[in-house]
Amino acid sequence: MRLKTVIRQLCNFKGFIITGCRICKQEKGIFTFEARKGSRGICSGCGKKFPSYDRLPVRFFEFIPFWGLKCFFEYSMRRVNCSSCGIKVEKVPWGDGKNNITIHFRWFLADWAKLLSWKTVAERYRTCWDTVRRAVEFAVSYGLEHRSPDGVDAIGVDEIQWKKGHKYLTVVYQLNGSARRLLWVGRDRTIKSFNSFFDEMEKAQNGFCHGIRFLCSDMWKAYIKVAAKRLPGVIHILDRFHIMQKFSKAIDKIRAEEARKLRKEGTPPVLKHSRWCFLKRPSNLTDKERFKLKDLLKMNIGVIRAYLLKEQFQLFWEYKSPPWARKFLDTWCDKANRSRLQPMKDISMMLQRHRDLILNWFKAKKQYNSGIVEGLNYKINTMVRKAFGYRSYEVIETALYHQLGDLPEPQFEHQFW
Ligand SMILES: [Zn+2]
Known part of the structure; x- marks a missing residue:
């Protein structure tokens, strides 16, 4: 031939x-x-x-x-x-x-x-x-030209740091159905950024906002503000993944501070190599970490108290009825306020401030799975970290759409790849 x-x-x-x-x-x-x-x-x-x-x-x-x-x-x-x-x-x-x-x-x-x-x-x-x-x-x-924003009824918005010095991206993804894809990437994490998402989508499809029933976000003020204005009838959820992320950060802070204090006092370094014992779910611990945690739990130190508070809070997500969940939340916040641990008190304040949006989780619970938010957030973060070398915003934007946008491709007579 x-x-x-x-x-x-x-x-x-x-x-x-x-x-x-x-x-x-x-x-x-x-x-x-x-x-x-x-x-x-x-x-x-x-x-x-x-x-x-x-x-x-x-x-x-x-x-x-x-x-x-x-x-x-x-x-x-x-x-x-x-x-x-x-x-x-x-x-x-x-x-x-x-x-x-x-x-x-x-x-x-x-x-x-x-x-x-x-x-x-x-x-x-x-x-x-x-x-x-x-x-x-x-x-x-x-x-982007050939995709259709049809049938989007649940979206998630996230802020992703892409460069040192407070350089952020706003990313919006579709969470419903089989199409879990990145819908939009924009610069910064301001009111303007999130508004441009809605403007562009509305331009591509009239009535885009009316089709949305659920919105997932973290506690970033700009997003909450825009959401209230652009999506008035929508169930806005502060999701489990983002809230538990705050706990991890708080515990990490307490642990680091306490380890420093113990070192100064010349106490044996009991907290050395303990970071993951506190951050992982108990079921994910290795044998070594499990024994270490067991020993640590006998001690009465701040990080242990914080850890126990966090593990107690996990129960919150198991509730089915919003009124009982609310009751649990209030009791938990009382306890955290009396813990003498500032980062935990901060979390309690944050939970109280956003109580209604957090309780929306129970309203929407059966209809979508928050593992998706976590999965997409993880994928985007890994990609952005890999792309750190690119430096330019345009390149990151292109790479994210390419990898996560689930974009349509034309049909050729022969598939060369
Ligand atoms: Zn011509």
């Missing part, structure tokens, strides 16, 4: 024929394309066919490499005389505009970039990092 037969059979390039193919210095494969005799070119402005006007110098379009050969299509573009657009360069099925990378190669790179780092993809397919970046950008902009 000849190489050009392979290409001809895999791609539907109607109106064009491959007249030759050659290998250059053992590193490049070049396929020469010509327009079929008598065929008319397609105007790149309006998509209609018109007679040729003239021909431009030969151009090379990079195609998917194979067997260690970089591959190129060689073709001299026609200009057509369009009755409405004037003299226009024709549209070819493998490329668009001034881009010298074929559409096939771009989708090919973008697809690999979901599995491997952009750098590795570039090295593997004999191209540069920036070509991979542009390929991913191309895939993302196609996907």
